[in-house]
Amino acid sequence: MAISKDLVAASATPMILSILAEGDSYGYAIIKRVRELSGGKMDWTDGMLYPVLHRLQKQGFITSYSAKSETGRTRKYYRLKKSGTKALAERRNQWMLVHSALQQLWESRTCLT
Amino acid sequence: MSDIEERIERWRAGLAGSEVLGNSTADELESHLMEELEHLKASGLSGEEAFLVARRRLGDTSALEEEFAKVDPHKRVAHRLYWMATGVLGYFLILHLSLWVTKASTLLGYEAGLRNPYLTIFACFLQVAAFAGIGALVLRYYASRSRSRTPSGRASVSRHAGLFVACGIVALWWTENLFFHGILVRRMLVSDYSQFIQASGWASMSWGCLMPFLVAGLVAVLALCKQRCPETR
Numbered sequence: 547m548a549i550s551k552d553l554v555a556a557s558a559t560p561m562i563l564s565i566l567a568e569g570d571s572y573g574y575a576i577i578k579r580v581r582e583l584s585g586g587k588m589d590w591t592d593g594m595l596y597p598v599l600h601r602l603q604k605q606g607f608i609t610s611y612s613a614k615s616e617t618g619r620t621r622k623y624y625r626l627k628k629s630g631t632k633a634l635a636e637r638r639n640q641w642m643l644v645h646s647a648l649q650q651l652w653e654s655r656t657c658l659t
Numbered sequence: 660m661s662d663i664e665e666r667i668e669r670w671r672a673g674l675a676g677s678e679v680l681g682n683s684t685a686d687e688l689e690s691h692l693m694e695e696l697e698h699l700k701a702s703g704l705s706g707e708e709a710f711l712v713a714r715r716r717l718g719d720t721s722a723l724e725e726e727f728a729k730v731d732p733h734k735r736v737a738h739r740l741y742w743m744a745t746g747v748l749g750y751f752l753i754l755h756l757s758l759w760v761t762k763a764s765t766l767l768g769y770e771a772g773l774r775n776p777y778l779t780i781f782a783c784f785l786q787v788a789a790f791a792g793i794g795a796l797v798l799r800y801y802a803s804r805s806r807s808r809t810p811s812g813r814a815s816v817s818r819h820a821g822l823f824v825a826c827g828i829v830a831l832w833w834t835e836n837l838f839f840h841g842i843l844v845r846r847m848l849v850s851d852y853s854q855f856i857q858a859s860g861w862a863s864m865s866w867g868c869l870m871p872f873l874v875a876g877l878v879a880v881l882a883l884c885k886q887r888c889p890e891t892r
Contacts, residue, residue, distance in 0.1 A: 573687060574690070577691075591722075592695070592717045592718065593688065593691075593717040593722075593723045594723070596688065596691075596727075597726035597727045597729065597730050600684075600727065600730045601729075604730060604731065619690055619694075620686070621690055622683075622687045
């Protein structure tokens, strides 16, 4: 079961912010983490992650810096800022609200059947 | 450079040359592509296969451009306005360069003792030779730039093109007025002034006749370059 495009797009921001809340990361590692978390079912087009990262940086939720990898390649790392942590808490509440609303609906429906 | 490296370089150049992506985003996407390439090669894919899969996973360049354009919608408009202004300034630069060469070649011929019709022939010849030389230098520069492996060098020239053109116009304008009108024309006898007008007029006309062919040639070369680099999209 693949997750619909709309849901992938809607969950991109909280997903990225949550991954960065675990620690600084870079594009390729973020994509890998998303695949790992969703068991490969949330398959993003890799390149589409970057506009989201740039938008979050423009909004002031994250910041970036360059650092060398073990192989000597320059990577652009992203770090969550205080405002990003705040935004993540807000998003989390919103998702939990949607989740609980849907759960209530589905639970009551299960009882009926 | 191996075939894969060359294809990566062409793909990267396409990203860096985009009006919304630019060099730093191209670096970031290239770094991603390289990591994916290494991962795919380690899992047993050939270089060619790994490149094709990694590129496909990153997505189409035009779709990426659309997404990046949404992040900063004014960037694309600003970029287009910048190049339009640079184009207009470029026209004035060529015009002043033509006037500069016309006056310089006519006065050079006059100082060397040439008088009409030889002065006119000499001015026309120098005018055409100067622009053919400049055209050849520009083409050589673009050919070497497209082969260049250093992306930062390529982008810095593009970014400052408008500034170079504007400085060029100011320099030509000042030297043209101060040097030719202020100093050298005074050395000319009044009776010879008509020779100067005639010779420089013909020289200007020879350049004017040549201009459409040069522009058509430049457009053809650019179109050919674009056709030869399908990897950039």
